[in-house]
Amino acid sequence: LAKTTQPISMDSYEGQEVNITCSHNNIATNDYITWYQQFPSQGPRFIIQGYKTKVTNEVASLFIPADRKSSTLSLPRVSLSDTAVYYCLVGDMNTGGFKTIFGAGTRLFVKA
Amino acid sequence: KAGVTQTPRYLIKTRGQQVTLSCSPISGHRSVSWYQQTPGQGLQFLFEYFSETQRNKGNFPGRFSGRQFSNSRSEMNVSTLELGDSALYLCASSFSINYGYTFGSGTRLTVV
Numbered sequence: 507l508a509k510t511t512q513p514i515s516m517d518s519y520e521g522q523e524v525n526i527t528c529s530h531n532n533i534a535t536n537d538y539i540t541w542y543q544q545f546p547s548q549g550p551r552f553i554i555q556g557y558k559t560k561v562t563n564e565v566a567s568l569f570i571p572a573d574r575k576s577s578t579l580s581l582p583r584v585s586l587s588d589t590a591v592y593y594c595l596v597g598d599m600n601t602g603g604f605k606t607i608f609g610a611g612t613r614l615f616v617k618a
Numbered sequence: 619k620a621g622v623t624q625t626p627r628y629l630i631k632t633r634g635q636q637v638t639l640s641c642s643p644i645s646g647h648r649s650v651s652w653y654q655q656t657p658g659q660g661l662q663f664l665f666e667y668f669s670e671t672q673r674n675k676g677n678f679p680g681r682f683s684g685r686q687f688s689n690s691r692s693e694m695n696v697s698t699l700e701l702g703d704s705a706l707y708l709c710a711s712s713f714s715i716n717y718g719y720t721f722g723s724g725t726r727l728t729v730v
Contacts, residue, residue: 528687540718542647542726547706547723547726548721548723548724549622549707549708549709549710549721549723549724550661550721551721552718552719552720555718559633592663606663606666606674606676607663608660608661608662609660610660611660611661
């Protein structure tokens with residue numbers, strides 16, 4: 507199962523775009539990349555998932571280069587309520603392995 | 619529709635006791651996963667059940683066990699509690715093992 511490496515913490519200001527990069531050097535062919543957001547004392551919440559190139563939804567964009575050894579979660583114009591921990595997960599969609607390894611996450615702090 | 623429901627929300631137990639936590643998945647979801655979250659170790663995968671069968675298992679001692687019933691509800695049990703078992707225990711459900719999942723709010727277990 508592919509392990510992930512993310513920055514421990516990031517600071518930003520309201521209205522800025524935030525990019526959080528996750529490294530997953532040993533990602534396998536069947537692995538997907540999933541990002542979750544977690545607020546204190548709550549369970550993680552799904553943000554976005556992708557396999558290659560770019561995925562966009564109403565909340566975020568996910569950029570995945572051709573070698574898939576890293577991915578970048580992009581949050582446009584963050585607000586104070588985006589202060590949370592963001593987790594990058596990598597794993598096999600077919601076996602459920604994509605659910606099994608959470609890294610340490612990135613603690614994003616958005617300031618006014 | 620109702621989300622993932624975990625009971626109880628809070629629990630205090632004494633070392634050496636055992637505890638059973640309950641998780642009711644979203645209606646129609648057949649996969650249930652359990653996670654332990656502590657400040658020191660982060661989010662760690664315990665196990666996943668699908669149609670009453672354990673499909674994936676994390677690296678926890680045998681004191682941690684689980685089961686899933688025919689209605690997809692799941693329980694996890696921890697025997698011979700240790701102080702280090704104090705944590706937030708999260709349950710997540712999904713339609714199938716290769717689908718994204720929704721977390722509950724967790725059960726906060728304190729072992730004294």
